Amino acid sequence: MKPTYLIQQATLVNEGKTFVADVLIENEKIQKIGSIPVQEGYQLIDGKGKLLLPGVIDGQVHFRDPGLTHKADLHSESMAAVAGGVTSFIDMPNTRPNTLTLELLEEKYQIASQKSVANYGFLLGVNAENLDEVITWDTKKLLAITDDGLYFSGKGNILADRPDMLEKIFAANKGILAIHSEKEEIVEKNEEAYREKYGDDVPVKFHPLIRSEQACYEATERAIALAKKHDAKLHILHLSTAKETSLFRNDIPLENKKITTEVSVHHLWFTDADYEEKGTLIKWNPAIKTQKDADGLLQALIDDRIDLITTDHAPHALEEKLKPYFQSMSGAPLVQHSLACMLEFFKKGKISLEKIVEKMCHNPAILYKIKQRGYIREGYFADLVLVNMDSPWTVSKENILYKCGWSPLEGTQFQTQVEKTFVNGNLVFDQGDFQEDSRGKALEVEWEKKE
Numbered sequence: 001m002k003p004t005y006l007i008q009q010a011t012l013v014n015e016g017k018t019f020v021a022d023v024l025i026e027n028e029k030i031q032k033i034g035s036i037p038v039q040e041g042y043q044l045i046d047g048k049g050k051l052l053l054p055g056v057i058d059g060q061v062h063f064r065d066p067g068l069t070h071k072a073d074l075h076s077e078s079m080a081a082v083a084g085g086v087t088s089f090i091d092m093p094n095t096r097p098n099t100l101t102l103e104l105l106e107e108k109y110q111i112a113s114q115k116s117v118a119n120y121g122f123l124l125g126v127n128a129e130n131l132d133e134v135i136t137w138d139t140k141k142l143l144a145i146t147d148d149g150l151y152f153s154g155k156g157n158i159l160a161d162r163p164d165m166l167e168k169i170f171a172a173n174k175g176i177l178a179i180h181s182e183k184e185e186i187v188e189k190n191e192e193a194y195r196e197k198y199g200d201d202v203p204v205k206f207h208p209l210i211r212s213e214q215a216c217y218e219a220t221e222r223a224i225a226l227a228k229k230h231d232a233k234l235h236i237l238h239l240s241t242a243k244e245t246s247l248f249r250n251d252i253p254l255e256n257k258k259i260t261t262e263v264s265v266h267h268l269w270f271t272d273a274d275y276e277e278k279g280t281l282i283k284w285n286p287a288i289k290t291q292k293d294a295d296g297l298l299q300a301l302i303d304d305r306i307d308l309i310t311t312d313h314a315p316h317a318l319e320e321k322l323k324p325y326f327q328s329m330s331g332a333p334l335v336q337h338s339l340a341c342m343l344e345f346f347k348k349g350k351i352s353l354e355k356i357v358e359k360m361c362h363n364p365a366i367l368y369k370i371k372q373r374g375y376i377r378e379g380y381f382a383d384l385v386l387v388n389m390d391s392p393w394t395v396s397k398e399n400i401l402y403k404c405g406w407s408p409l410e411g412t413q414f415q416t417q418v419e420k421t422f423v424n425g426n427l428v429f430d431q432g433d434f435q436e437d438s439r440g441k442a443l444e445v446e447w448e449k450k451e
Protein backbone atom coordinates (compact mmCIF):
# COMPACT_ATOMS: atom_id res chain seq x y z
CA MET A 1 0.00 0.00 0.00
CA LYS A 2 1.21 3.44 -0.92
CA PRO A 3 1.15 6.08 1.80
CA THR A 4 -1.66 8.64 1.67
CA TYR A 5 -0.07 12.09 1.60
CA LEU A 6 -1.70 15.26 2.85
CA ILE A 7 0.13 18.37 1.65
CA GLN A 8 -0.97 21.12 3.99
CA GLN A 9 -1.36 24.81 3.28
CA ALA A 10 0.72 24.94 0.10
CA THR A 11 0.36 27.79 -2.39
CA LEU A 12 -1.08 26.18 -5.50
CA VAL A 13 -0.51 27.69 -8.93
CA ASN A 14 -3.02 26.20 -11.32
CA GLU A 15 -5.32 27.24 -14.17
CA GLY A 16 -4.50 30.92 -13.91
CA LYS A 17 -4.98 31.14 -10.14
CA THR A 18 -2.69 31.18 -7.13
CA PHE A 19 -4.27 30.14 -3.82
CA VAL A 20 -3.54 28.34 -0.55
CA ALA A 21 -5.05 24.86 -0.08
CA ASP A 22 -4.46 21.34 1.18
CA VAL A 23 -4.06 18.50 -1.31
CA LEU A 24 -4.78 14.86 -0.53
CA ILE A 25 -2.93 12.21 -2.56
CA GLU A 26 -4.29 8.70 -2.42
CA ASN A 27 -2.92 5.86 -4.52
CA GLU A 28 -1.98 7.46 -7.82
CA LYS A 29 -4.39 10.32 -7.87
CA ILE A 30 -5.25 13.71 -6.43
CA GLN A 31 -8.15 12.76 -4.20
CA LYS A 32 -9.14 16.16 -2.89
CA ILE A 33 -8.17 19.85 -2.97
CA GLY A 34 -9.42 22.26 -0.31
CA SER A 35 -9.47 22.38 3.48
CA ILE A 36 -8.88 18.78 4.47
CA PRO A 37 -9.07 17.46 8.06
CA VAL A 38 -6.16 15.25 9.17
CA GLN A 39 -6.98 11.58 9.55
CA GLU A 40 -4.99 8.77 11.10
CA GLY A 41 -2.49 7.25 8.72
CA TYR A 42 -1.98 10.34 6.60
CA GLN A 43 1.62 11.32 5.94
CA LEU A 44 1.68 15.06 6.51
CA ILE A 45 3.75 17.36 4.34
CA ASP A 46 4.12 20.98 5.39
CA GLY A 47 3.54 23.12 2.32
CA LYS A 48 3.37 26.44 4.15
CA GLY A 49 5.15 29.20 2.22
CA LYS A 50 5.96 26.82 -0.63
CA LEU A 51 4.61 26.59 -4.17
CA LEU A 52 2.76 23.50 -5.33
CA LEU A 53 2.78 23.21 -9.12
CA PRO A 54 1.53 20.57 -11.53
CA GLY A 55 4.53 18.47 -12.61
CA VAL A 56 6.22 19.88 -15.67
CA ILE A 57 5.57 18.03 -18.95
CA ASP A 58 8.66 18.55 -21.10
CA GLY A 59 7.49 18.34 -24.71
CA GLN A 60 10.92 17.79 -26.23
CA VAL A 61 13.83 15.77 -24.86
CA HIS A 62 16.54 13.52 -26.30
CA PHE A 63 17.22 10.84 -23.69
CA ARG A 64 19.40 8.83 -26.15
CA ASP A 65 18.02 5.42 -25.23
CA PRO A 66 18.47 3.00 -27.00
CA GLY A 67 21.74 3.17 -28.85
CA LEU A 68 23.46 6.30 -27.59
CA THR A 69 23.59 5.45 -23.91
CA HIS A 70 27.16 6.67 -23.51
CA LYS A 71 25.56 10.16 -23.56
CA ALA A 72 22.42 9.53 -21.48
CA ASP A 73 19.76 6.92 -20.80
CA LEU A 74 16.15 6.72 -19.72
CA HIS A 75 17.07 6.09 -16.09
CA SER A 76 19.74 8.77 -15.62
CA GLU A 77 17.86 11.54 -17.44
CA SER A 78 14.48 10.74 -15.88
CA MET A 79 16.16 11.05 -12.46
CA ALA A 80 17.53 14.45 -13.49
CA ALA A 81 14.04 15.35 -14.75
CA VAL A 82 12.23 14.62 -11.48
CA ALA A 83 14.92 16.45 -9.49
CA GLY A 84 14.06 19.47 -11.63
CA GLY A 85 10.27 19.13 -11.24
CA VAL A 86 9.65 17.44 -14.60
CA THR A 87 7.24 14.52 -14.10
CA SER A 88 6.59 13.63 -17.76
CA PHE A 89 8.66 13.90 -20.93
CA ILE A 90 8.24 13.43 -24.65
CA ASP A 91 11.32 11.93 -26.27
CA MET A 92 12.50 12.42 -29.84
CA PRO A 93 13.22 9.66 -32.41
CA ASN A 94 16.94 10.30 -33.13
CA THR A 95 17.99 7.36 -30.98
CA ARG A 96 19.81 4.38 -32.58
CA PRO A 97 18.16 2.89 -34.49
CA ASN A 98 16.00 5.92 -35.38
CA THR A 99 12.42 5.37 -34.22
CA LEU A 100 10.93 4.90 -37.69
CA THR A 101 8.59 1.94 -37.17
CA LEU A 102 5.74 1.20 -34.76
CA GLU A 103 7.74 -1.80 -33.49
CA LEU A 104 10.71 0.40 -32.58
CA LEU A 105 8.34 2.89 -30.97
CA GLU A 106 6.81 0.12 -28.86
CA GLU A 107 10.31 -1.07 -27.93
CA LYS A 108 11.09 2.38 -26.51
CA TYR A 109 7.96 2.26 -24.37
CA GLN A 110 9.13 -1.15 -23.11
CA ILE A 111 12.59 0.16 -22.21
CA ALA A 112 11.09 3.18 -20.45
CA SER A 113 8.73 0.99 -18.41
CA GLN A 114 11.84 -0.71 -17.02
CA LYS A 115 14.05 2.35 -16.55
CA SER A 116 12.16 5.66 -16.24
CA VAL A 117 11.18 7.20 -12.89
CA ALA A 118 9.10 9.82 -14.77
CA ASN A 119 6.15 9.39 -17.14
CA TYR A 120 7.12 8.98 -20.76
CA GLY A 121 5.92 9.45 -24.31
CA PHE A 122 7.80 8.90 -27.57
CA LEU A 123 7.41 10.50 -30.96
CA LEU A 124 7.54 8.48 -34.13
CA GLY A 125 10.17 9.65 -36.60
CA VAL A 126 9.30 10.41 -40.19
CA ASN A 127 11.73 10.68 -43.09
CA ALA A 128 12.14 9.64 -46.73
CA GLU A 129 12.49 5.98 -45.68
CA ASN A 130 9.10 5.54 -44.04
CA LEU A 131 7.03 8.49 -45.30
CA ASP A 132 4.86 6.48 -47.70
CA GLU A 133 3.98 4.05 -44.92
CA VAL A 134 3.48 6.65 -42.19
CA ILE A 135 0.86 8.54 -44.18
CA THR A 136 -1.27 5.39 -44.29
CA TRP A 137 -1.21 4.99 -40.48
CA ASP A 138 -3.68 6.49 -38.04
CA THR A 139 -1.10 8.73 -36.40
CA LYS A 140 -3.81 10.33 -34.27
CA LYS A 141 -3.19 7.44 -31.89
CA LEU A 142 0.33 8.79 -31.33
CA LEU A 143 1.43 11.95 -29.55
CA ALA A 144 2.90 13.26 -32.83
CA ILE A 145 5.27 12.41 -35.66
CA THR A 146 8.49 14.37 -36.17
CA ASP A 147 11.69 14.74 -38.18
CA ASP A 148 13.61 16.28 -35.30
CA GLY A 149 17.25 15.25 -35.12
CA LEU A 150 16.97 12.80 -38.02
CA TYR A 151 18.80 14.85 -40.67
CA PHE A 152 18.40 12.21 -43.30
CA SER A 153 20.81 11.64 -46.18
CA GLY A 154 22.61 14.48 -47.82
CA LYS A 155 21.49 17.86 -49.03
CA GLY A 156 18.06 19.33 -48.37
CA ASN A 157 17.76 16.73 -45.69
CA ILE A 158 15.13 17.65 -43.15
CA LEU A 159 11.41 18.08 -43.78
CA ALA A 160 11.73 21.85 -43.71
CA ASP A 161 13.72 21.43 -46.93
CA ARG A 162 11.25 19.07 -48.55
CA PRO A 163 7.97 20.82 -49.37
CA ASP A 164 6.96 17.79 -51.47
CA MET A 165 7.16 15.55 -48.40
CA LEU A 166 5.49 18.13 -46.18
CA GLU A 167 2.59 18.30 -48.64
CA LYS A 168 2.21 14.50 -48.59
CA ILE A 169 1.97 14.46 -44.81
CA PHE A 170 -0.37 17.45 -44.62
CA ALA A 171 -2.62 15.98 -47.33
CA ALA A 172 -2.97 12.81 -45.24
CA ASN A 173 -3.79 15.21 -42.39
CA LYS A 174 -3.72 12.93 -39.37
CA GLY A 175 -2.43 13.94 -35.98
CA ILE A 176 0.36 16.46 -35.36
CA LEU A 177 3.54 16.88 -37.38
CA ALA A 178 6.30 18.48 -35.26
CA ILE A 179 9.22 19.81 -37.29
CA HIS A 180 12.72 21.16 -36.86
CA SER A 181 12.45 24.32 -38.91
CA GLU A 182 15.64 25.56 -40.55
CA LYS A 183 16.39 25.71 -44.28
CA GLU A 184 19.50 23.57 -44.57
CA GLU A 185 20.20 24.92 -48.07
CA ILE A 186 20.76 28.37 -46.53
CA VAL A 187 22.75 26.89 -43.62
CA GLU A 188 25.02 24.97 -46.00
CA LYS A 189 25.71 28.05 -48.10
CA ASN A 190 26.65 29.99 -44.97
CA GLU A 191 28.81 27.11 -43.72
CA GLU A 192 30.76 27.12 -46.96
CA ALA A 193 31.37 30.88 -46.78
CA TYR A 194 32.69 30.67 -43.18
CA ARG A 195 34.74 27.53 -43.92
CA GLU A 196 36.46 29.35 -46.75
CA LYS A 197 37.43 32.15 -44.40
CA TYR A 198 38.33 30.21 -41.22
CA GLY A 199 38.85 26.58 -42.24
CA ASP A 200 37.53 23.91 -39.84
CA ASP A 201 37.78 26.04 -36.74
CA VAL A 202 35.15 28.71 -37.34
CA PRO A 203 34.66 30.78 -34.15
CA VAL A 204 31.41 29.55 -32.58
CA LYS A 205 30.14 33.14 -32.26
CA PHE A 206 29.30 32.86 -35.97
CA HIS A 207 26.94 29.92 -35.33
CA PRO A 208 23.84 32.22 -35.27
CA LEU A 209 24.94 33.76 -38.57
CA ILE A 210 25.41 30.34 -40.14
CA ARG A 211 22.19 28.85 -38.76
CA SER A 212 20.71 32.25 -39.47
CA GLU A 213 17.47 34.08 -38.81
CA GLN A 214 16.74 33.84 -42.53
CA ALA A 215 17.19 30.03 -42.49
CA CYS A 216 14.68 29.77 -39.64
CA TYR A 217 12.18 32.31 -40.92
CA GLU A 218 11.96 31.03 -44.49
CA ALA A 219 11.52 27.43 -43.37
CA THR A 220 8.84 28.29 -40.81
CA GLU A 221 6.99 30.56 -43.19
CA ARG A 222 6.88 27.91 -45.92
CA ALA A 223 5.85 25.06 -43.60
CA ILE A 224 3.02 27.16 -42.17
CA ALA A 225 1.78 28.11 -45.66
CA LEU A 226 1.68 24.43 -46.66
CA ALA A 227 -0.09 23.36 -43.45
CA LYS A 228 -2.67 26.10 -43.96
CA LYS A 229 -3.25 25.02 -47.54
CA HIS A 230 -4.22 21.54 -46.28
CA ASP A 231 -5.82 22.69 -43.01
CA ALA A 232 -3.37 20.36 -41.24
CA LYS A 233 -1.79 20.33 -37.78
CA LEU A 234 1.77 21.62 -37.58
CA HIS A 235 3.94 22.20 -34.53
CA ILE A 236 7.19 24.13 -34.99
CA LEU A 237 9.77 22.89 -32.49
CA HIS A 238 12.19 25.15 -30.60
CA LEU A 239 11.59 28.58 -32.16
CA SER A 240 14.75 30.70 -31.94
CA THR A 241 14.04 34.09 -33.55
CA ALA A 242 11.81 37.01 -32.64
CA LYS A 243 10.96 37.44 -36.33
CA GLU A 244 9.28 34.03 -36.60
CA THR A 245 6.90 34.80 -33.72
CA SER A 246 4.89 37.10 -36.03
CA LEU A 247 3.89 34.00 -38.03
CA PHE A 248 1.81 32.62 -35.13
CA ARG A 249 -1.66 33.58 -33.91
CA ASN A 250 -2.73 34.52 -30.41
CA ASP A 251 -6.40 35.21 -31.01
CA ILE A 252 -7.68 31.65 -30.60
CA PRO A 253 -7.32 29.19 -27.71
CA LEU A 254 -4.70 26.45 -28.03
CA GLU A 255 -7.47 23.82 -28.20
CA ASN A 256 -8.53 25.29 -31.55
CA LYS A 257 -5.11 26.05 -33.00
CA LYS A 258 -3.88 23.99 -35.93
CA ILE A 259 -0.50 25.73 -36.02
CA THR A 260 1.45 25.83 -32.78
CA THR A 261 4.96 26.41 -31.54
CA GLU A 262 7.26 26.25 -28.55
CA VAL A 263 10.38 27.90 -27.19
CA SER A 264 13.18 25.99 -25.51
CA VAL A 265 14.57 27.39 -22.28
CA HIS A 266 18.08 27.97 -23.67
CA HIS A 267 16.74 30.33 -26.34
CA LEU A 268 15.33 32.48 -23.53
CA TRP A 269 18.27 32.12 -21.16
CA PHE A 270 21.40 32.50 -23.31
CA THR A 271 22.29 35.05 -26.00
CA ASP A 272 25.12 35.42 -28.51
CA ALA A 273 27.03 37.38 -25.83
CA ASP A 274 27.51 34.04 -24.02
CA TYR A 275 29.45 32.32 -26.84
CA GLU A 276 32.64 34.00 -25.66
CA GLU A 277 32.53 32.37 -22.21
CA LYS A 278 30.66 29.13 -23.00
CA GLY A 279 32.00 28.38 -26.49
CA THR A 280 30.67 25.23 -28.15
CA LEU A 281 28.98 24.17 -24.89
CA ILE A 282 26.05 26.37 -25.99
CA LYS A 283 26.13 25.31 -29.64
CA TRP A 284 22.56 24.23 -30.31
CA ASN A 285 20.48 23.80 -33.46
CA PRO A 286 18.72 26.13 -34.00
CA ALA A 287 21.42 28.49 -32.72
CA ILE A 288 21.22 30.76 -29.68
CA LYS A 289 20.71 34.16 -31.26
CA THR A 290 20.62 37.76 -30.00
CA GLN A 291 19.27 39.48 -26.88
CA LYS A 292 16.57 40.94 -29.13
CA ASP A 293 15.55 37.41 -30.10
CA ALA A 294 15.49 36.18 -26.49
CA ASP A 295 13.38 39.19 -25.47
CA GLY A 296 11.04 38.75 -28.44
CA LEU A 297 10.57 35.05 -27.67
CA LEU A 298 9.74 35.78 -24.02
CA GLN A 299 7.27 38.45 -25.10
CA ALA A 300 5.62 36.06 -27.59
CA LEU A 301 5.30 33.50 -24.82
CA ILE A 302 3.54 36.03 -22.62
CA ASP A 303 1.36 37.14 -25.58
CA ASP A 304 0.41 33.53 -26.34
CA ARG A 305 1.88 33.37 -29.82
CA ILE A 306 4.20 30.69 -28.37
CA ASP A 307 2.30 27.84 -26.73
CA LEU A 308 4.84 25.69 -24.89
CA ILE A 309 8.14 25.84 -23.03
CA THR A 310 10.35 22.78 -23.64
CA THR A 311 14.03 22.01 -23.12
CA ASP A 312 15.19 20.11 -26.21
CA HIS A 313 17.37 18.41 -23.56
CA ALA A 314 20.15 17.14 -25.84
CA PRO A 315 23.11 15.73 -23.87
CA HIS A 316 26.41 14.87 -25.47
CA ALA A 317 29.64 13.65 -23.85
CA LEU A 318 31.89 16.59 -23.00
CA GLU A 319 34.56 15.39 -25.45
CA GLU A 320 31.95 15.40 -28.24
CA LYS A 321 31.24 19.07 -27.47
CA LEU A 322 34.78 20.37 -26.97
CA LYS A 323 35.85 20.09 -30.59
CA PRO A 324 36.40 22.56 -33.42
CA TYR A 325 33.21 24.17 -34.70
CA PHE A 326 32.26 21.76 -37.46
CA GLN A 327 32.97 18.64 -35.40
CA SER A 328 31.38 19.82 -32.15
CA MET A 329 27.96 18.20 -31.60
CA SER A 330 24.98 20.50 -31.28
CA GLY A 331 22.80 20.28 -28.18
CA ALA A 332 23.20 20.40 -24.41
CA PRO A 333 21.44 19.01 -21.33
CA LEU A 334 18.79 21.12 -19.58
CA VAL A 335 15.92 19.05 -18.15
CA GLN A 336 17.10 19.30 -14.52
CA HIS A 337 17.27 23.09 -14.67
CA SER A 338 14.40 24.29 -16.87
CA LEU A 339 11.91 25.04 -14.10
CA ALA A 340 14.64 26.76 -12.04
CA CYS A 341 15.49 28.97 -15.06
CA MET A 342 11.86 29.94 -15.59
CA LEU A 343 11.31 30.65 -11.88
CA GLU A 344 14.38 32.88 -12.04
CA PHE A 345 12.66 34.89 -14.80
CA PHE A 346 9.65 35.15 -12.45
CA LYS A 347 11.90 36.37 -9.63
CA LYS A 348 13.19 39.07 -11.97
CA GLY A 349 9.61 40.15 -12.74
CA LYS A 350 9.75 39.05 -16.39
CA ILE A 351 6.92 36.46 -16.40
CA SER A 352 4.15 35.42 -14.01
CA LEU A 353 3.95 32.09 -12.20
CA GLU A 354 0.58 31.40 -13.81
CA LYS A 355 2.07 31.84 -17.30
CA ILE A 356 5.00 29.52 -16.49
CA VAL A 357 2.59 26.82 -15.30
CA GLU A 358 0.36 27.31 -18.36
CA LYS A 359 3.27 26.91 -20.78
CA MET A 360 5.20 24.15 -18.98
CA CYS A 361 2.37 22.07 -17.51
CA HIS A 362 -1.10 22.74 -18.93
CA ASN A 363 -0.31 23.42 -22.59
CA PRO A 364 1.78 20.32 -23.35
CA ALA A 365 -1.18 18.27 -22.06
CA ILE A 366 -3.60 20.24 -24.26
CA LEU A 367 -1.45 20.14 -27.40
CA TYR A 368 -0.59 16.45 -27.24
CA LYS A 369 -4.03 15.48 -25.82
CA ILE A 370 -2.48 13.84 -22.76
CA LYS A 371 -5.06 12.30 -20.44
CA GLN A 372 -5.41 13.35 -16.78
CA ARG A 373 -2.14 15.18 -16.40
CA GLY A 374 -0.82 18.73 -16.53
CA TYR A 375 -3.23 20.18 -13.94
CA ILE A 376 -3.87 20.01 -10.20
CA ARG A 377 -7.38 18.56 -10.43
CA GLU A 378 -9.29 16.05 -8.33
CA GLY A 379 -9.20 12.67 -10.09
CA TYR A 380 -6.06 13.54 -12.08
CA PHE A 381 -2.73 11.77 -11.59
CA ALA A 382 -0.81 13.18 -8.64
CA ASP A 383 2.14 14.59 -10.63
CA LEU A 384 3.13 17.47 -8.36
CA VAL A 385 6.13 19.61 -7.49
CA LEU A 386 6.72 21.39 -4.19
CA VAL A 387 9.10 24.32 -4.62
CA ASN A 388 10.95 26.36 -2.04
CA MET A 389 11.00 29.85 -3.56
CA ASP A 390 13.80 31.10 -1.35
CA SER A 391 16.56 28.52 -1.28
CA PRO A 392 19.61 29.64 -3.24
CA TRP A 393 21.93 27.03 -4.74
CA THR A 394 24.56 26.87 -7.44
CA VAL A 395 24.79 24.42 -10.33
CA SER A 396 28.00 22.40 -10.00
CA LYS A 397 29.47 19.04 -11.00
CA GLU A 398 28.44 17.73 -7.55
CA ASN A 399 24.72 18.30 -8.10
CA ILE A 400 24.39 17.65 -11.85
CA LEU A 401 22.50 14.40 -12.42
CA TYR A 402 22.93 14.08 -16.18
CA LYS A 403 24.88 11.02 -17.27
CA CYS A 404 27.16 13.29 -19.34
CA GLY A 405 28.15 15.01 -16.07
CA TRP A 406 28.20 18.63 -17.28
CA SER A 407 25.81 21.53 -17.80
CA PRO A 408 26.07 24.81 -19.68
CA LEU A 409 24.69 26.36 -16.47
CA GLU A 410 27.59 25.36 -14.19
CA GLY A 411 28.30 28.25 -11.82
CA THR A 412 24.78 29.69 -12.18
CA GLN A 413 23.02 30.51 -8.93
CA PHE A 414 19.28 29.84 -8.70
CA GLN A 415 17.04 31.32 -6.01
CA THR A 416 14.45 28.54 -6.02
CA GLN A 417 14.78 24.84 -5.40
CA VAL A 418 12.52 21.84 -6.05
CA GLU A 419 11.97 20.12 -2.71
CA LYS A 420 9.66 17.27 -3.55
CA THR A 421 8.40 15.71 -6.75
CA PHE A 422 5.45 13.30 -6.90
CA VAL A 423 4.95 11.11 -9.95
CA ASN A 424 1.63 9.20 -10.02
CA GLY A 425 1.35 9.74 -6.25
CA ASN A 426 4.86 8.39 -5.53
CA LEU A 427 7.22 10.72 -3.71
CA VAL A 428 10.00 10.03 -6.20
CA PHE A 429 12.25 12.96 -5.24
CA ASP A 430 12.50 14.27 -1.70
CA GLN A 431 15.20 16.86 -0.92
CA GLY A 432 17.97 15.05 -2.74
CA ASP A 433 16.75 11.50 -2.02
CA PHE A 434 15.21 9.37 -4.75
CA GLN A 435 12.86 6.41 -4.88
CA GLU A 436 15.07 5.04 -7.61
CA ASP A 437 13.01 1.91 -8.17
CA SER A 438 9.78 3.82 -8.77
CA ARG A 439 8.58 3.65 -12.40
CA GLY A 440 6.55 6.16 -14.39
CA LYS A 441 3.75 5.35 -16.80
CA ALA A 442 3.27 5.78 -20.52
CA LEU A 443 1.46 9.01 -21.35
CA GLU A 444 -1.99 8.22 -22.69
CA VAL A 445 -3.41 10.16 -25.59
CA GLU A 446 -7.09 11.05 -25.74
CA TRP A 447 -7.22 10.20 -29.43
CA GLU A 448 -10.69 8.73 -29.34
CA LYS A 449 -12.17 12.17 -28.63
CA LYS A 450 -13.87 13.64 -31.72
CA GLU A 451 -12.24 16.79 -33.07
Ligand SMILES: NC(=O)N[C@@H](CC(=O)O)C(=O)O
Residues within 6 Å of the ligand: 062, 094, 148, 149, 180, 283, 284, 285, 286, 312, 314, 315, 330, 331, 332
Ligand atom coordinates in the same frame (compact mmCIF):
# COMPACT_ATOMS: atom_id res chain seq x y z
N1 LIG B 1 18.98 20.51 -30.78
C1 LIG B 1 20.20 20.08 -31.01
O1 LIG B 1 21.12 20.90 -31.13
N2 LIG B 1 20.48 18.78 -31.07
C2 LIG B 1 19.56 17.68 -31.04
C3 LIG B 1 18.91 17.44 -32.37
C4 LIG B 1 17.84 18.43 -32.71
O2 LIG B 1 16.94 18.71 -31.90
O3 LIG B 1 17.87 18.92 -33.82
C5 LIG B 1 20.29 16.43 -30.60
O4 LIG B 1 19.67 15.35 -30.61
O5 LIG B 1 21.44 16.51 -30.19
